[in-house]
Amino acid sequence: MRRCKYKVSTHYLEFIWYRSLAQLRSESSRAYLxxxxxxxxxxxxxxxxxxxxxxxxxxxxxDYVQVLLTGLVxxxxxxxxxxxxxxxxxxxxxxxxxxxxxxxxxxxxxVLSNGIKFGLTMAxxxxxxxxxxxxxxxxxxxxxxxxxxxxxxxxxAACLVAAVSPFLPDIKIIFDKVMTLAFFMSGxxxxxxxxxxxxxxxxxxxxxxxxxxxxxxxxxxxxWPSLMPLFYMSVFSAVIFVIAAAILRRFDRxxxxxxx
Amino acid sequence: xxxxxIKLQNVGVCYRSQSFLKSNREKWALNDIDMTLNRGDTLGxxxxxxxxxxxxxKLLADIITPDRGVIERKPCRSTLLSLRVGFLNHxxxxxxxxxxxxxxxxxRKEIESRLDAILEFAELTDSANVPIGxxxxxxxxxxxxxxxxxxxxxxxxxxxxxxxxxxxxKEKSSRAIRQRMKSDKTVVVVAHNELVIRELCNKVLWxxxxxxxxxxxxxxVFEQYxxxxxxxxxxxxx
Numbered sequence: 001m002r003r004c005k006y007k008v009s010t011h012y013l014e015f016i017w018y019r020s021l022a023q024l025r026s027e028s029s030r031a032y033l034x035x036x037x038x039x040x041x042x043x044x045x046x047x048x049x050x051x052x053x054x055x056x057x058x059x060x061x062x063d064y065v066q067v068l069l070t071g072l073v074x075x076x077x078x079x080x081x082x083x084x085x086x087x088x089x090x091x092x093x094x095x096x097x098x099x100x101x102x103x104x105x106x107x108x109x110x111v112l113s114n115g116i117k118f119g120l121t122m123a124x125x126x127x128x129x130x131x132x133x134x135x136x137x138x139x140x141x142x143x144x145x146x147x148x149x150x151x152x153x154x155x156x157a158a159c160l161v162a163a164v165s166p167f168l169p170d171i172k173i174i175f176d177k178v179m180t181l182a183f184f185m186s187g188x189x190x191x192x193x194x195x196x197x198x199x200x201x202x203x204x205x206x207x208x209x210x211x212x213x214x215x216x217x218x219x220x221x222x223x224w225p226s227l228m229p230l231f232y233m234s235v236f237s238a239v240i241f242v243i244a245a246a247i248l249r250r251f252d253r254x255x256x257x258x259x260x
Numbered sequence: 261x262x263x264x265x266i267k268l269q270n271v272g273v274c275y276r277s278q279s280f281l282k283s284n285r286e287k288w289a290l291n292d293i294d295m296t297l298n299r300g301d302t303l304g305x306x307x308x309x310x311x312x313x314x315x316x317x318k319l320l321a322d323i324i325t326p327d328r329g330v331i332e333r334k335p336c337r338s339t340l341l342s343l344r345v346g347f348l349n350h351x352x353x354x355x356x357x358x359x360x361x362x363x364x365x366x367x368r369k370e371i372e373s374r375l376d377a378i379l380e381f382a383e384l385t386d387s388a389n390v391p392i393g394x395x396x397x398x399x400x401x402x403x404x405x406x407x408x409x410x411x412x413x414x415x416x417x418x419x420x421x422x423x424x425x426x427x428x429x430k431e432k433s434s435r436a437i438r439q440r441m442k443s444d445k446t447v448v449v450v451a452h453n454e455l456v457i458r459e460l461c462n463k464v465l466w467x468x469x470x471x472x473x474x475x476x477x478x479x480x481v482f483e484q485y486x487x488x489x490x491x492x493x494x495x496x497x498x
Contacts, residue, residue: 014367029351100322256324
């Protein structure tokens with residue numbers, strides 16, 4: 001009996017992996033430049049921010065490109081996963097109407113396929129840091145920890161929005177605005193030092209803000225990231241994940257009956 | 261020896277549509293279903309359109325759970341035979357076959373080892389590496405059918421007889437399905453063709469308005485069903 005259960009779950013893991021790769025392939029074959037967009041899109045994003053903040057508002061110092069790049073690469077995984085998870089169950093309505101699948105599969109696919117893109121852009125960011133930025137340092141060994149905490153955060157948020165959205169389609173509009181707010185408050189185009197001390201505490205409530213700061217500590221400031229925020233983030237993500245997984249499990253066979 | 265695989269007692273399923281401004285509407289797709297499926301049965305489900313036959317199949321496939329009533333099931337895998345599940349238009353026939361096969365419960369290894377046979381049966385060996393978005397409806401239905409024929413669940417559920425494609429493929433596919441149904445496998449089929457049901461099913465279940473009206477052998481059930489339809493058409497003047 002136990003063995004049987006194990007086999008079933010590896011089957012779904014296999015499916016999540018295959019579906020993620022298939023979606024990436026499908027997505028890239030839709031555009032003329034294909035996979036190149038994984039890199040081009042963040043670069044274009046960078047250009048936009050660079051024009052607005054470094055050239056127009058004259059804010060950037062010489063590390064500004066690396067500051068921006070770090071923020072954008074880290075944010076992109078969070079943003080893309082959460083946004084695509086919101087619709088992941090309702091978009092597969094026709095599918096879950098015909099075969100049984102644990103619904104947690106869908107946010108998992110969103111997080112994994114965007115995670116693969118993140119892996120690639122992160123590798124390029126490291127290459128950039130090494131060649132044109134602040135160079136390599138021993139502190140880079142903290143990166144796996146940061147990536148691990150980030151994946152906890154992304155996965156828990158993705159599962160939560162995926163679990164709740166089918167019941168309350170209207171909430172997607174609110175989630176959308178929350179993500180926009182989180183984006184502006186995440187310090188992608190400014191650093192913690194540029195925020196007045198008196199209000200900095202509020203920014204730390206935004207997990208994306210602390211996370212991006214940690215990455216910058218490692219890649220730009222060459223210092224160890226502060227562990228406390230990472231610890232809080234992990235605990236927070238774990239709690240959210242348990243709640244989201246419980247909702248997905250409880251309503252596993254109810255989602256196909258919601259009228260989309 | 262009768263070996264009960266799935267047993268439904270007083271089962272009901274309700275669909276609710278929710279909106280803040282309008283009052284919530286409830287629609288009971290199934291009201292009161294009693295049925296038993298034994299191992300080796302070939303059960304035909306009949307009834308007019310919209311009486312809950314497809315919802316019943318979803319219950320049997322364990323895709324949804326009922327709002328009331330009891331379902332007892334032996335540990336068994338029941339799968340709704342469905343075509344084109346999870347197809348992505350930009351991927352080719354091979355990739356879609358692997359994905360659909362995994363969705364229907366096969367492992368990636370199993371489906372990969374049967375890939376050539378699937379493509380051959382679907383008569384698509386030459387178009388294996390073409391995105392299926394460029395396929396005609398018939399071609400992708402043929403692919404879907406060939407994948408679906410690879411699965412071997414404990415209980416096979418069929419919504420309609422699913423003969424697909426052009427004339428020759430229709431014959432080929434309906435032969436494959438008949439073969440399945442005549443074997444000692446457990447099959448549940450929703451069908452409208454009386455001859456087919458009489459030929460293939462050892463048991464018939466008639467549903468009307470989400471209720472079990474009759475169950476038993478084909479002769480008995482069809483007799484009641486037809487007299488009901490005749491009476492109904494007199495009453496409604498159709």
